[in-house]
Amino acid sequence: MLNDSHLGSAEAIVTARTTPLIPAAPAQAPGALPLRTHLRIPIWPFALLAAILIGLFLLTLALGSVQIPLDQILKVLAGGEADREAWTNIVLKFRLPKALTAMLAGGALGVAGLMMQTFFRNPLASPDVLGVHAGASLGVALVVLTTGSIGGEMLAGIGLAGDVSLAAAASLGAALTIALVLLVARRAQNSATLLLLGLMIGQFTAAFVSLLLYFSVPERIQAYVNWGFGSFSGVSWAQMPILVLAVVAGLLLAGVLGKSLNAMLLGETYARSLGLNVQRTRIGIIVATALLTGAVTAFCGPIVFIGIAVPHACRGLLRTSDHRALIVAAILAGAAAALAAGLIAELPGARIVLPLNAVTALFGAPVVLWIILRWHGAGKVFTS
Amino acid sequence: MTIALQTHALSIGYPVARRAPITLLADLDVTLQSGELVCLIGPNGAGKSTLLRTLAGLQPSLAGLQPSLAGQVLVGGQDIAQIDPRERAQRIGIVLTERLSPGLLTGYGLVALGRHPYTDWMGRLSPRDEAVVQWAVEAVAATEYAARPLEECSDGQRQKLLIARALAQEPAVLLLDEPTAYLDLTRRVEMMRLLRDLARTTGRAILLSTHDLELALRMADRIWLLAEGALHTGAPEDLALGGVFEAAFQAAGVTLNAATGSFVLQNEAREPIRVFGEGSARAWTERALERAGFSISSNGAALRVDVAQTPAGSRWQLWHNGDAHEYPTIHALVSALREKSH
Numbered sequence: 001m002l003n004d005s006h007l008g009s010a011e012a013i014v015t016a017r018t019t020p021l022i023p024a025a026p027a028q029a030p031g032a033l034p035l036r037t038h039l040r041i042p043i044w045p046f047a048l049l050a051a052i053l054i055g056l057f058l059l060t061l062a063l064g065s066v067q068i069p070l071d072q073i074l075k076v077l078a079g080g081e082a083d084r085e086a087w088t089n090i091v092l093k094f095r096l097p098k099a100l101t102a103m104l105a106g107g108a109l110g111v112a113g114l115m116m117q118t119f120f121r122n123p124l125a126s127p128d129v130l131g132v133h134a135g136a137s138l139g140v141a142l143v144v145l146t147t148g149s150i151g152g153e154m155l156a157g158i159g160l161a162g163d164v165s166l167a168a169a170a171s172l173g174a175a176l177t178i179a180l181v182l183l184v185a186r187r188a189q190n191s192a193t194l195l196l197l198g199l200m201i202g203q204f205t206a207a208f209v210s211l212l213l214y215f216s217v218p219e220r221i222q223a224y225v226n227w228g229f230g231s232f233s234g235v236s237w238a239q240m241p242i243l244v245l246a247v248v249a250g251l252l253l254a255g256v257l258g259k260s261l262n263a264m265l266l267g268e269t270y271a272r273s274l275g276l277n278v279q280r281t282r283i284g285i286i287v288a289t290a291l292l293t294g295a296v297t298a299f300c301g302p303i304v305f306i307g308i309a310v311p312h313a314c315r316g317l318l319r320t321s322d323h324r325a326l327i328v329a330a331i332l333a334g335a336a337a338a339l340a341a342g343l344i345a346e347l348p349g350a351r352i353v354l355p356l357n358a359v360t361a362l363f364g365a366p367v368v369l370w371i372i373l374r375w376h377g378a379g380k381v382f383t384s
Numbered sequence: 385m386t387i388a389l390q391t392h393a394l395s396i397g398y399p400v401a402r403r404a405p406i407t408l409l410a411d412l413d414v415t416l417q418s419g420e421l422v423c424l425i426g427p428n429g430a431g432k433s434t435l436l437r438t439l440a441g442l443q444p445s446l447a448g449l450q451p452s453l454a455g456q457v458l459v460g461g462q463d464i465a466q467i468d469p470r471e472r473a474q475r476i477g478i479v480l481t482e483r484l485s486p487g488l489l490t491g492y493g494l495v496a497l498g499r500h501p502y503t504d505w506m507g508r509l510s511p512r513d514e515a516v517v518q519w520a521v522e523a524v525a526a527t528e529y530a531a532r533p534l535e536e537c538s539d540g541q542r543q544k545l546l547i548a549r550a551l552a553q554e555p556a557v558l559l560l561d562e563p564t565a566y567l568d569l570t571r572r573v574e575m576m577r578l579l580r581d582l583a584r585t586t587g588r589a590i591l592l593s594t595h596d597l598e599l600a601l602r603m604a605d606r607i608w609l610l611a612e613g614a615l616h617t618g619a620p621e622d623l624a625l626g627g628v629f630e631a632a633f634q635a636a637g638v639t640l641n642a643a644t645g646s647f648v649l650q651n652e653a654r655e656p657i658r659v660f661g662e663g664s665a666r667a668w669t670e671r672a673l674e675r676a677g678f679s680i681s682s683n684g685a686a687l688r689v690d691v692a693q694t695p696a697g698s699r700w701q702l703w704h705n706g707d708a709h710e711y712p713t714i715h716a717l718v719s720a721l722r723e724k725s726h
Contacts, residue, residue, distance in 0.1 A: 267482060269437075273440060273477070274473050274501060275470040275471075275501035276469065315488060319488060320488055321488040321489045321493070322493070
């Protein structure tokens with residue numbers, strides 16, 4: 001569906017007009033190269049991204065503290081048993097949910113970042129620009145730093161993001177923030193108001209959290225900090241359907257918004273002059289972003305960098321501003337980026353695990369810079 | 385001639401927080417005919433952009449802000465506030481003054497966005513959509529650079545592509561806010577001619593705002609003159625004969641020269657000067673003298689200039705109280721006159 005078929009398709013609906021104002025022109029002047037060929041987007045970047053994604057997916061299943069041969073992994077994925085029972089267990093119970101979570105989270109954040117950058121016409125916008133990370137962090141801070149329901153010693157070592165109460169607190173915080181943003185969005189005249197609102201929510205929660213930190217004990221502070229590092233390892237099979245549902249719903253909504261996002265490139269006034277219901281589009285973009293970012297933040301913690309970098313990388317790779325293609329590319333590239341970050345954080349063969357958020361930026365920033373400079377003049381990649 | 389757009393008792397203005405909205409113009413009853421080019425002129429801040437945006441349905445009329453006030457914009461006989469935005473976009477196209485920051489968009493991609501109100505939910509272009517886009521690009525003679533990224537296009541090229549985008553909407557009414565603002569003189573003339581031809585050949589009504597009075601008077605079928613809270617409409621010649629321009633621009637120190645149809649700056653305390661000579665040398669000399677603050681007199685004056693044509697070029701002789709001085713250029717002549725008057 002990504003090549004030229006949807007751009008030049010003959011089955012697209014021709015809207016009948018009451019009075020055709022121009023004569024029925026031939027599709028193209030004889031001899032002249034039809035201009036529409038310039039709208040075509042090559043297929044190879046998608047194939048490349050898909051190949052990288054599959055490779056990283058298999059690597060994620062294979063590498064770790066225990067190395068598992070590729071043929072064994074394929075056997076397990078096909079529903080069979082590996083030669084050693086432990087391998088089957090490791091793949092099915094730990095590595096597969098981790099890989100799935102990473103792909104869902106990466107794809108979700110890539111698309112959310114793409115929408116935010118177009119919506120705010122700002123290349124620096126990220127998925128949490130509406131204050132979703134801030135709201136979630138406040139929820140988690142309230143649970144971890146104030147209530148005594150979670151013992152400090154229990155929190156110290158184990159997978160924290162997997163704790164149900166943390167996910168619930170993060171979801172609640174994110175949801176409340178989103179509700180506030182939506183409330184304002186219905187009255188706001190322009191998107192700058194929302195940008196300011198997101199900034200204010202961030203500042204407010206940061207101040208509140210720092211107060212909580214100030215009066216808290218070290219173990220709890222450590223637990224809160226750990227949540228902030230982010231992790232793809234905390235989602236169990238039982239929780240997976242919730243994450244899948246939220247991310248798929250958000251991505252579908254983003255896909256429906258593709259045409260509207262293209263119109264939004266010209267700014268809200270031009271978009272309205274093209275017949276776009278800007279208010280409805282705005283609400284749609286916010287809901288989709290909230291679903292994607294909210295779900296990921298609740299289950300994986302505040303993952304940074306992927307959401308801001310992946311859209312730029314995709315624009316550099318495809319050299320287009322057509323969101324219908326960029327959304328698909330952002331899903332593939334975001335998922336691949338998240339898997340790569342997860343792999344590097346695990347440091348295959350070593351005993352320690354690096355904080356995910358440190359890895360995403362540490363290794364991602366040079367790659368994105370390379371793509372932007374290599375594939376296009378810096379700055380031209382930006383939508384704004 | 386059919387009426388493309390019509391207003392009834394329309395009031396335009398903008399809302400102010402916690403106060404009554406500001407009214408810029410009240411009780412407008414105007415029409416736009418299919419196939420005519422209308423120029424909207426008036427000083428900055430008179431409400432030209434607000435009027436265009438209100439006519440395009442992008443900004444509520446005061447009726448929308450304050451229901452007690454009546455007023456509507458009718459396109460094809462239907463109230464613009466009542467039609468579906470998609471349907472509205474198929475009837476009215478607009479080009480605004482705001483500058484684009486188009487990123488990776490190409491010219492053709494921009495024009496293709498004009499098909500937005502016609503395409504399906506995915507925005508797929510049908511063969512007819514593509515034909516219309518191609519036609520729009522050709523109509524503004526932008527084929528040569530339509531494949532380039534917008535960022536590599538000049539201001540004039542972008543403006544043409546934006547107009548092509550509006551044309552691709554196949555609207556009955558085309559509204560343009562200062563389409564010649566960023567262009568040099570030749571491009572301005574070219575743009576106006578293009579728009580006039582488009583109005584003629586495609587039967588669209590085109591309304592554009594401009595600050596280029598002389599060009600507007602020469603090109604427009606009708607003028608909408610916005611001044612001091614009133615809108616005067618009519619053929620440029622009718623408005624000129626009726627003294628409407630004189631009244632509107634008096635405060636600005638500009639008068640309309642009835643003989644040439646051009647605007648001249650009003651200078652106070654003008655000293656008369658008489659010019660003898662032939663052809664363009666004389667015309668340009670008079671123009672320079674007028675700019676320098678003299679009024680060209682056709683009878684006896686204390687100052688007199690003879691423009692002499694010699695094989696080597698023109699020479700200017702200035703006569704003053706019986707003394708004669710000769711100057712090689714108009715600039716030298718005007719400089720000498722300026723010194724004299726000090």
